Amino acid sequence: MDVAKIIVDVSTRQTNKPWTYQIPENLQSIVQPGMRVQVPFGNGGRQIQGFVLEVVKGETTTKPLKPITNVLDLEPVLNQELLQLSARIAEHNFNFQINVLQAMLPNVMKAKYQKTLILLNPNLIDDNNINDLFIDRDEIPFELDFIPIELMSKIKHYQAIKALGFKYYLKNKAKIKKVKKYKNKLSSDQYDEIRRNLNKNAKKQARFVTALMENPTPDWQLVSSLQHSYKLTAQDINQAVTNGWISMTEMETYRTPTLSSTIQKTKPLVLNEEQSVAFDAINSALNQQISTTFLLEGVTGSGKTEIYLQAIARTIEAGKTALFLVPEITLTPQMVRRVKGRFGDDVALLHSALSDGERYDEWRRIQRQEVHVVVGVRSAIFAPLEQIGLIIMDEEHESSYKQDDNPRYHARDIASWRANRHQAVLILGSATPSLESRARAQKHVYQLLELKKRALANPLPTAQIIDMSEVIKSGGDEVFSPQLLDQIEERLEKKQQIILMLNRRGYANFMMCRDCGYVPMCPNCDLALTMHKDTYRMECHVCGATQPIPHKCPVCGSTRIRPFGTGTQKVEEQLQDKFPQARIIRMDNDTTRKKGATDRLLEQFGQQKADILIGTQMIAKGLDFPNVTLVGVLNADTTLKIPDYRASERTFQLITQVAGRAGRADKVGNVVIQTFNPQHYAIKLAQNQDYEAFYQQEMSLRKTWHYSPYYYAIQIKLTHPNEQDVAKIAYKIVNWLREQIMPSTMIFGPAPGSIRRVKNRYVYQISLRFKYDDKLEQALNLLVNDAQKIIDKNIQISINRDPINL
Numbered sequence: 001m002d003v004a005k006i007i008v009d010v011s012t013r014q015t016n017k018p019w020t021y022q023i024p025e026n027l028q029s030i031v032q033p034g035m036r037v038q039v040p041f042g043n044g045g046r047q048i049q050g051f052v053l054e055v056v057k058g059e060t061t062t063k064p065l066k067p068i069t070n071v072l073d074l075e076p077v078l079n080q081e082l083l084q085l086s087a088r089i090a091e092h093n094f095n096f097q098i099n100v101l102q103a104m105l106p107n108v109m110k111a112k113y114q115k116t117l118i119l120l121n122p123n124l125i126d127d128n129n130i131n132d133l134f135i136d137r138d139e140i141p142f143e144l145d146f147i148p149i150e151l152m153s154k155i156k157h158y159q160a161i162k163a164l165g166f167k168y169y170l171k172n173k174a175k176i177k178k179v180k181k182y183k184n185k186l187s188s189d190q191y192d193e194i195r196r197n198l199n200k201n202a203k204k205q206a207r208f209v210t211a212l213m214e215n216p217t218p219d220w221q222l223v224s225s226l227q228h229s230y231k232l233t234a235q236d237i238n239q240a241v242t243n244g245w246i247s248m249t250e251m252e253t254y255r256t257p258t259l260s261s262t263i264q265k266t267k268p269l270v271l272n273e274e275q276s277v278a279f280d281a282i283n284s285a286l287n288q289q290i291s292t293t294f295l296l297e298g299v300t301g302s303g304k305t306e307i308y309l310q311a312i313a314r315t316i317e318a319g320k321t322a323l324f325l326v327p328e329i330t331l332t333p334q335m336v337r338r339v340k341g342r343f344g345d346d347v348a349l350l351h352s353a354l355s356d357g358e359r360y361d362e363w364r365r366i367q368r369q370e371v372h373v374v375v376g377v378r379s380a381i382f383a384p385l386e387q388i389g390l391i392i393m394d395e396e397h398e399s400s401y402k403q404d405d406n407p408r409y410h411a412r413d414i415a416s417w418r419a420n421r422h423q424a425v426l427i428l429g430s431a432t433p434s435l436e437s438r439a440r441a442q443k444h445v446y447q448l449l450e451l452k453k454r455a456l457a458n459p460l461p462t463a464q465i466i467d468m469s470e471v472i473k474s475g476g477d478e479v480f481s482p483q484l485l486d487q488i489e490e491r492l493e494k495k496q497q498i499i500l501m502l503n504r505r506g507y508a509n510f511m512m513c514r515d516c517g518y519v520p521m522c523p524n525c526d527l528a529l530t531m532h533k534d535t536y537r538m539e540c541h542v543c544g545a546t547q548p549i550p551h552k553c554p555v556c557g558s559t560r561i562r563p564f565g566t567g568t569q570k571v572e573e574q575l576q577d578k579f580p581q582a583r584i585i586r587m588d589n590d591t592t593r594k595k596g597a598t599d600r601l602l603e604q605f606g607q608q609k610a611d612i613l614i615g616t617q618m619i620a621k622g623l624d625f626p627n628v629t630l631v632g633v634l635n636a637d638t639t640l641k642i643p644d645y646r647a648s649e650r651t652f653q654l655i656t657q658v659a660g661r662a663g664r665a666d667k668v669g670n671v672v673i674q675t676f677n678p679q680h681y682a683i684k685l686a687q688n689q690d691y692e693a694f695y696q697q698e699m700s701l702r703k704t705w706h707y708s709p710y711y712y713a714i715q716i717k718l719t720h721p722n723e724q725d726v727a728k729i730a731y732k733i734v735n736w737l738r739e740q741i742m743p744s745t746m747i748f749g750p751a752p753g754s755i756r757r758v759k760n761r762y763v764y765q766i767s768l769r770f771k772y773d774d775k776l777e778q779a780l781n782l783l784v785n786d787a788q789k790i791i792d793k794n795i796q797i798s799i800n801r802d803p804i805n806l
């Protein structure tokens, strides 16, 4: 018998393994590894989606096997490389393999299920309300729109006596977009004759036939443009088909993402000396086809992007493909322009601002090997490119490369695995590399390439630190220091542009009663609710619970209940008050929510339709506007207060990056850094953009405290509805682990989670730190897969390697 090993679409520990199914006769020549299939699962005969990992011919089995119901693809959607990668990622990060497989594909290829209620035996039903449901049909969708909730207990009863039953459907959401196209069927002479024989009043038809006569169609043409140009209705077109004037067909088309304006074609620049040295090293690795990882450490504005582009060009010339990762969608519009400007339609885009349909179509262009270059965010690391010659990770230090939620993974690990498999070159680029990458370069695991000067030999901006406690002591403004105001005024006069950043990371926009200190909290989680002005609600960022914004304190009745901390919108208002003539663009979550908004706002700023760009950390990276000469960091230190050992690193990176937006072309740039911690080393070293000094200092602290990159970290999170139980279980697990893993591995905790309760479940954490432990991965996979069975069925365990938030 032919069988298939299949990963099924059920995310539980018990199902997280390949299941064996029989391949029925009619599917034997079709089913291949990497295809999505429909299979029955469990006792209810429920139909679900699965991924074929492996096909085994002529297997002898003792047990009867369930057969595959149907295939959902005619060709594999995942190749061998990605199938193998999915297993490796799942194991390394303690994920369910199904979640990894799904993350590798566009959203629309995820299964969508529908459940229906069916009438099995009408004779057994004596309830009129139930009978009414089935008056004109014997199957209805099992949804509240169709079934009143008060009938549920009766439905359960009839289901028990087999009068009613359920049926499950698996739907394919992946829709291919089609367009109508036409071709002429006749010769010019024939059209001419038709035209002459037309009735004198048939003016429109005459126009139509003339158009066909004068426009020969060697290829299929869009019907819509014909309709548009000659003002024809769908009926006119159908009539023409019936008359035998044209033939018509439906063809597949791609939904291509558009930008707000056209992209200028660009040519390679002549590299400066530092760039040439770096490029030559990369180029020779590309030629030798030996998998090499480069850390390209280049100060802001040093021209890293130009090196990427020229390396991509070489890769394409060699007949290979390139994968270019960028951190966040905000960075993408400018970067996309630069890549598309060089490589045009040879580029596919994968980022979250695309619609589902566009994403699916871009993915299919890659899958069919129609493009050589893919630009995308984190999940684009799964792009189904073959023949990869080059992988680039721009701003490699960015925490958004780590997916901290199911399925967990770090794009950098995957980039390195894929580069290895393809004998490809991997470039990690940044002005402020992660300490982990910089340390690997120190040990020659990565090859370090440095760009110490800006591309146009222009100086780095000079920066000034302002002590905000001094400003406030002398009666100044909390948001704008006099020094910053002076500089803004000066730039406005000179018609130069300004970028202001309000650092909101680790900064909650919550409400507080000024009289009794009451803060509105989430009823399910131990967390303050955050205010959202656009929706006029208080929202919980963890569980999504919402409430109206309170106008009166529910505890003491005071009306002095107000937002705590300053939002971008408020800062914008204050700024506009001070500089009524200034044109301001604000970029934050509220103004960039709409599709294409980021691109549009940045375009406006680039065309100098505004003087000041004010925003959250989303404006800190990658922007390249020549006329910006002043950058203001309004509150440098909010990131310093995050309870995370990376707080200093994040602060240093953020300030250095945003400061680097100033003076990138021919004008000298200035930076004003407002802070309450003017003596902090992260801030002082960011002032001079001195990455190497920061690296040295931070590394010695990390060593002292046993943190990354000296030690790896893994965090185990346990949740349970009962607070005492979770604590007891946590201690049990620690004792068990002690026996399984190497003695050199340090175990911290258990301790209550930093948020004690989430979605009504109590949280406990255990942290592990280790340099090397070859028993750990296996022990943790065992724990995660079997804990519910062995320990307690209510416990939920998640394990996070190198967590972003400790």
Ligand SMILES: Nc1ncnc2c1ncn2[C@@H]1O[C@H](COP(=O)(O)OP(=O)(O)OP(=O)(O)O)[C@@H](O)[C@H]1O
Residues within 6 Å of the ligand: 269, 270, 271, 272, 275, 298, 299, 300, 301, 302, 303, 304, 305, 306, 430, 431, 455, 456, 621, 622, 623, 624, 660, 664
């Ligand atoms: N060889 C060159 N000749 C002329 N101009 C160059 C050259 N290389 C780069 N530039 C220009 O210098 C500016 C800065 O380059 P780029 O944006 O690539 O720097 P970057 O290192 O990626 O910066 P950041 O890390 O700050 O985003 C750009 O406007 C770019 O067009």
Ligand SMILES: [Zn+2]
Residues within 6 Å of the ligand: 513, 514, 515, 516, 517, 518, 553, 554, 555, 556, 557, 558
């Ligand atoms: Zn109060």
Ligand SMILES: [Zn+2]
Residues within 6 Å of the ligand: 522, 523, 524, 525, 527, 540, 541, 542, 543, 544, 545, 759
């Ligand atoms: Zn909540």
